[in-house]
Amino acid sequence: MSVKDEYKAIAAYDARWRSIANASRLSRDLSRHLAVGLVALAAGSATSCGGRPGDAGGMDTDSETATDSAPNDNDSDGSDDGDSAADWCDVSEVLARNACLSCHSETPEFNGGGLDLVSDGLAERLVGRPSNNPGCAQSVIIDIDTPQASLLLQTIAPERYAPVEGEQCQFAPMPLLSDATVPPEDVTCIEEWIRGLEEPVPVDPPVPGDAFVVASKVKYLLHGGAITNDELLQVSDDDGKIVNDALETLVAEWMTTPEFRAKRRQFLELTLQQDPSDGNYFYQFRNTKNLSMKPFRDNFRMSMIRTAERIVDDEEDFRSIITTNEWEVTTLLLGALKMADNPMILKSSGIWPKGNYNNDLRSLVNSEGFYDSDLDSKVWRTVTLVHNPDSTHMLSGTKLDDPLYLEYEANAQEHAQYLRSIPDGGSVELRAPRIGFFTTPAFFQTWITNDDNDFRVTINQAMLVATGRSFSPGDITPINTDMSAIDLDVFPVGSECHGCHKNMDRMLTAFSANYDPINSRQHFPEQTVPQPDFSFQGHSVPVDSIQTWAEALASHPNFARAWVVKLCQWGTSAKCDPLDPRVVALATDFEESGFRLNYLFEKFFASRLMTDTSYMEGTEVPGARVSIARQGHFCHAAHTRLKAALAAQGEAEKSAANVCSISDEADILGSSIPDDTFGRGESYLHQPRDMGPFTAVSFEGLCSTSAPFVVASNNKAVFRGDDPEQVLDVMTYQVLGFPEGSEQYTTQRELLQDLYDTQIRGPACADSAVFESTLTSDQPQCGLDLSAIEALQNIWTIACQSPSMIGVGL
């Protein structure tokens, strides 16, 4: 069966299945959603082509002729004769009856290529919007100036509307049913609808944000500290609005600090998905859960993060994270990689026994002390991991009484010493290829595969990390190999499953040729596996190994846009639209910079995606979003600000408390603050952003729990309380973030003074109602009768959970 036939069969199945599943919805919802929206948008008559189905029967395929012949003059008096144009030429119905909406639904990410043809506001969404297809980025879905150039028309009637782009811009003819075509009269209807559209008036126009709000937000996210008055003046125009160029200068300065490196590390940890939820590498290393194995787990988690940092710091092409075999490693990590070059020893029951050097990582550390889990986990260096499947170095046997295993066991000390001797810049041979972020032990553990899954989860997550996209049944990217890699019994041609598996399963053998699907260790397949392929979302490259597969992934045209979207969501807490022209422009800049990630950080955080705001309710302007400060941001900011507070009190050499881990209780409370997380199959981060009661309690509990550590009379405290005036000065500026010298500072400082005075005033009020009334009284008669330290502890608790600390965007 040819690839073409394969597509036909998929499409036929898909249409048949969906026509059953969605029959009622297609005829009911669409007319409700689209007709209302489009009629409103197009001033009533725009959705009507003004003709009857039969009128277009003899229509010329030339688009101009077709347009001319569209009977727009019908019912020109607006009367309803019972067979009006609207009865047959409603765009919603056209899309529905041509089976467009089953894939292009309100949730189009899964199998609609990201194109939603159902939701309200179709015209605003599609007019002038560039294609999500990487090869067609120069074209738009609906072009109201030149309707024939609209990709919407070109995909439903390619014979009628010659594509304006070259072969690079390829779409599956729609609907995804090769034997069916959109009837000419329906095509005409859509064209006429497009001709009737006007440039949509933005209903939610972004406006420049307030300089204090924007600069505070950007510094909070990139650095964690409070802005200075000089910085505020530098980025403010005469109206107090943000000046983007000046902000970019500041962003570049903030990016030179260690605080920024810590924040960038957070971003890389999230986006490279190197953090398995349970930290138990049972399938790869049998015994890693114990506390003594923490250095191994930390090394696993950090290896690719440090590698990415080196790539970014060296201003290398960031796509190297996909192809590099020059990893940051420790001796412990090298020992683990060498262990994973040998097979697990199995009992006849199928159990992997522990306590031997093939299976059990812990045995290497504890029994003979070959590796020092402390010292051997500390010295990081760059080592090239040379793939040599024929290497016999540190080769072990498959049974405990195998002479090869006995020799391996006898030489364990020597092996450790050898790995310890590999210098920075050195190399080591490995039988399993170790390339890019997706072959690390941490990635394999985060996305555990098995012999049914056969690396599909690994591959899908690698796609999401690199390109932000997943497999789609409508993907018509040319395929380069036959179907021998696909299990046609499980995914028969014509089934819905085949739509994704035709692309995905052709990639599996790049992995299964090298790794065991049970434990992801080095593996020689029992028989020759089919040649792998890379065909994914508009990018097709013949490949023959995991190395060339990785290179194909690295050259995917959606890489730049995906990473702009990732950074945009991390910074704004909004799911940024990959079709947003500002996202597209930043992606182009990123690409032209040679894919330098630091360049992207600098440009993005000073871009209008970040700095614009909106006063509308339910706005979708990313920069307008106000979110809780999630755990990573909050804990880092609290630490940074306490460090700055120490410096402001002349104690820069002291280490500042980390309020999120200052005690066992703080550990739990800190981990209760919602954080950014990634999920299986998700192209966006999971980002709780709303304040709820438990979130409020997390912040308040953490702040009050940390108060006795942060404010105390001992030397470890950040604020000692012997100079309350100074403490209040520093809290106002360094913790609350109101820049010294500014108008806000003066007001805030006075307010903190009032709060302090009220608390230390005696006698203690009889009850809380009386106390509350004193807060607004001109002549208060009582207070809380607290000591200076106690009062300052409460001031800390207030400052620590103030909206400027626990919120981003205020």
Place this chain on the structure above:
Amino acid sequence: MKRFSRRQMLSGMTKSGLALSLRSAITGLPMSFLLTGKAHAADDGEPKITILSCSGAGEAVNVCGPGSFAPGLESYFEHPRANEVDAGDVGTVMVNGMSLTAEHLEHGAEMSLGDRSVTMAAAWEALPADLREHLLFFHHRTNAGIHPQFPTVLTAHGGVQGMGGRGAEQLPSAIAQETADILDTTTTTPFVLGGGALSSEGAPLPIYAPMQAKMLASSVGNAVGGPENFGALYDHYIDQTYAQVKSSGTAEQKKFLAQHASSRAQATEFGENLVQLLEGITDDSIESQLRTAVAMAKLKLAPVIVTNFSFGGDNHSDFDLTIESNRTLHMIKALDALWQAAKSLDVADDILYATLTVFGRDATRGAKGGRGHHGALCTGMVLGSHIQGGVVGEMDTSSGQAVATGINTGTGTGADPDVPAEDTLHTYYKTLMLLAGVPADRRDERIPEGQDVTSMI
């Protein structure tokens, strides 16, 4: 004249106009809807706090529940075999005085569900009769094949409409939006104790495991000088500092400050009571999640509470079905714990319990002994004192494997179905809305395609 402080207003917020305006701001519901919400309640029964157990792994309820031991279908179902299962890993699970082992999953037993007699895994017999009287199994299809489809399945593939017909919504959030005001719960969005990436109106929801919730509840009001006094100080600070933002800030800024104020007030409201109710919770297991959910229902903390559940999960390589056996027995024990807790806290009549899964598992075992994904046969479990126990839907094996049939909404059987098999997910969800007490007009707006199955009420 005594100043009417912001704190005093917040302390009475659950009944006040401010509460409504805050809720309106937070939920996006118009004030008019909030004000008239109670009027919707009557036509379909009393609203319930809904406890939803979710699984993105895909659960094998379909392989141990009704139908899976039906005479004549033996060749379509493979169950754990007690002599193969690793007894050391499963052992015995005590439920309601009955010792359960893998043997109780290998063999079926006839037992009552509501007024029906059904045959299913013998382990279910351990559940008390009054629980089984109200336990319903609902066969349906999710039409999903891979794990990442779970968020889409939760929207019935876009079939659950968002508030006001805007976009799609996940079922737990849709139920919460429809019942929060009627129930007068503290919060208006689902409270997630476990269960993966859930969202409400597109905003992801945080997850608080039981032990975290317990710790947080005990952290309310620990500042020096007492919680009331500290609250006064803090509110005074916020009022003074953010007065300008509240008057001229952006809509997002105002919304954040409103959420912030109401959240603190809500936390004060439930803190101490929740600590007492969670006294016996010592871990984050599914059983603890369900017991915590009941405690939260008692306090009317949230309209919907979400937990995990597991009947084996993603068990492709569960070569002897030890994992499936172990988790299934513990899940049955957890169900019993849920029911006992609900009765003990006197909320058995106030809750609806149901399960949501991305797909079922294959009735037969794969090459490695475990089970693959099966979106054409999922079995939802539904429990509530207002429900007549039994089974909705049937299984059809004519295609060579067991799949869910269509449903006759009048009888609940698969005979003469008016809901095609492919649309049963919408009907399952709409029926859950009915059982949660969502009024008919609101159900029709939220899930236009689905139908109500009324046979079990």
